[in-house]
Amino acid sequence: MSAIRGARERARIEVTAAIKDEARRQLAAEGAAKLSLRAVARELGMVSSALYRYFPSRDELLTALIVDAYDSVGEAAETAHRTAAPDGSAPAAHLARWVAVACAVRDWALAHPHEYALIYGSPVPGYTAPQATIAPASRVGLVLVAVVEDAHREAGLALPPLTEELRPEAERLAAELAPGLPPAVAVPIVAAWAQLFGLVSFEIFGQFDRVVEARAAFFRQSVEELGRSVGLLGTAGPARQGGRAWR
Amino acid sequence: MSAIRGARERARIEVTAAIKDEARRQLAAEGAAKLSLRAVARELGMVSSALYRYFPSRDELLTALIVDAYDSVGEAAETAHRTAAPDGSAPAAHLARWVAVACAVRDWALAHPHEYALIYGSPVPGYTAPQATIAPASRVGLVLVAVVEDAHREAGLALPPLTEELRPEAERLAAELAPGLPPAVAVPIVAAWAQLFGLVSFEIFGQFDRVVEARAAFFRQSVEELGRSVGLLGTAGPARQGGRAWR
DNA sequence: GTCTATAACGAGATAGAC
DNA sequence: GTCTATCTCGTTATAGAC
Numbered sequence: 001m002s003a004i005r006g007a008r009e010r011a012r013i014e015v016t017a018a019i020k021d022e023a024r025r026q027l028a029a030e031g032a033a034k035l036s037l038r039a040v041a042r043e044l045g046m047v048s049s050a051l052y053r054y055f056p057s058r059d060e061l062l063t064a065l066i067v068d069a070y071d072s073v074g075e076a077a078e079t080a081h082r083t084a085a086p087d088g089s090a091p092a093a094h095l096a097r098w099v100a101v102a103c104a105v106r107d108w109a110l111a112h113p114h115e116y117a118l119i120y121g122s123p124v125p126g127y128t129a130p131q132a133t134i135a136p137a138s139r140v141g142l143v144l145v146a147v148v149e150d151a152h153r154e155a156g157l158a159l160p161p162l163t164e165e166l167r168p169e170a171e172r173l174a175a176e177l178a179p180g181l182p183p184a185v186a187v188p189i190v191a192a193w194a195q196l197f198g199l200v201s202f203e204i205f206g207q208f209d210r211v212v213e214a215r216a217a218f219f220r221q222s223v224e225e226l227g228r229s230v231g232l233l234g235t236a237g238p239a240r241q242g243g244r245a246w247r
Numbered sequence: 248m249s250a251i252r253g254a255r256e257r258a259r260i261e262v263t264a265a266i267k268d269e270a271r272r273q274l275a276a277e278g279a280a281k282l283s284l285r286a287v288a289r290e291l292g293m294v295s296s297a298l299y300r301y302f303p304s305r306d307e308l309l310t311a312l313i314v315d316a317y318d319s320v321g322e323a324a325e326t327a328h329r330t331a332a333p334d335g336s337a338p339a340a341h342l343a344r345w346v347a348v349a350c351a352v353r354d355w356a357l358a359h360p361h362e363y364a365l366i367y368g369s370p371v372p373g374y375t376a377p378q379a380t381i382a383p384a385s386r387v388g389l390v391l392v393a394v395v396e397d398a399h400r401e402a403g404l405a406l407p408p409l410t411e412e413l414r415p416e417a418e419r420l421a422a423e424l425a426p427g428l429p430p431a432v433a434v435p436i437v438a439a440w441a442q443l444f445g446l447v448s449f450e451i452f453g454q455f456d457r458v459v460e461a462r463a464a465f466f467r468q469s470v471e472e473l474g475r476s477v478g479l480l481g482t483a484g485p486a487r488q489g490g491r492a493w494r
Numbered sequence: 495g496t497c498t499a500t501a502a503c504g505a506g507a508t509a510g511a512c
Numbered sequence: 513g514t515c516t517a518t519c520t521c522g523t524t525a526t527a528g529a530c
Contacts, residue, residue: 031372033280047513122368123452125278166468169461190459191469198445205370212437214416221413222438297498
């Protein structure tokens with residue numbers, strides 16, 4: 001009996017995966033707005049009503065794809081964080097980890113442009129993201145925070161100035177997402193998070209066509225500077241004339 | 248006779264504008280992927296084939312909307328550039344202009360979120376932008392370059408270091424889009440351009456929901472820092488402890 | 495010449511009866 | 513699950529009004 005249920009569950013998992021794979025293929029071809037349960041079913045040789053046993057609505061299928069995409073890029077970032085500069089606590093090691101995480105995000109985006117567009121592009125009309133997407137959506141940001149936290153603990157940070165105007169926001173942000181960090185870096189971290197995806201989006205969405213050519217080097221250099229903007233110290237790249245001083 | 252032609256042309260302009268207005272309404276409701284010539288015609292009380300007198304295809308209508316959007320945000324940026332700190336040549340005036348241009352872009356995006364998504368969000372599936380969109384698409388970037396050029400001439404720049412790896416790219420970029428500027432700032436300017444839209448996109452596309460609350464102040468502070476990353480000097484905001492030194 | 499209306503095509507989605 | 517009748521879509525050809 002339990003073997004039967006095991007087989008059933010295995011089949012269910014397989015079919016669910018096949019549905020999501022086909023949906024991802026349609027995402028690439030037609031875009032999220034035109035994702036259609038019927039077309040997915042047709043392509044799989046199923047009948048549309050059968051899909052509703054796996055996903056109760058088109059929006060639920062969309063949500064599953066979105067959560068998968070966030071988890072996928074989040075895992076890429078986490079792996080890069082774990083792998084890069086495995087046992088260095090010098091300032092340069094932390095900056096190298098920051099750059100490695102950013103490059104992992106970019107590499108994932110280049111490898112999965114349509115899933116990237118699904119989560120970081122225009123919202124899908126008529127779809128509102130449920131609570132279930134919030135946690136996966138914050139994974140990359142949490143990795144960035146972790147890099148800065150480690151650096152703060154092991155190598156120190158160059159604290160950016162904090163204006164009085166933003167102090168309440170900075171203290172709230174720091175308390176919520178990085179209790180171990182000084183409030184002064186909270187705003188720059190969130191800004192760097194958005195700016196990192198600005199760089200990736202412009203490349204993925206074609207704004208760099210006919211503008212930037214040496215894209216990998218351009219990205220690497222830009223995110224290294226971004227790392228310095230959150231207070232990371234050190235020189236990860238080749239031959240810099242010096243660090244940046246804020247105070 | 249010329250009066251007749253004048254009347255005809257006026258009518259043509261009016262109908263063209265009505266078509267684009269209705270198309271923009273549908274953009275907001277259904278998204279660019281589902282923009283339908285027939286629905287536009289129906290809503291206007293016309294027959295679909297009549298639209299082809301004004302736009303030879305659905306893609307041409309999309310192109311017109313895209314060009315309009317780029318021109319609209321570009322004009323907002325240019326106006327802010329012309330208006331902000333009208334006769335100051337001190338470092339702070341240039342930084343103030345930079346911030347004003349960025350805020351104008353953000354304000355435009357908040358006022359026209361769907362047009363923003365059309366040009367800076369996910370590409371429309373099956374649509375490839377023609378050459379005609381290139382010039383309007385670069386207007387905002389050219390304003391940012393102009394701000395830095397003025398600052399370079401009138402107040403000087405804090406030149407960021409230029410790695411050997413990126414020197415060819417920087418020299419090519421500088422030659423193409425800012426012949427008056429030192430190559431060292433070319434890469435940071437392009438990066439700041441992308442990062443500026445990263446900040447705006449995250450706000451418009453909802454990534455800041457439940458994260459950033461004081462959004463105007465957050466944006467202002469972040470783009471001021473972005474201005475410093477391209478070498479602008481001075482302190483535009485209130486009470487900063489000091490400038491940033493690169494060398 | 496400029497415009498609109500009618501009709502049609504092939505492709506695809508959709509709803510409902512069976 | 514299947515089939516069918518009825519929608520929508522972009523696009524074109526054609527005919528007629530101004």
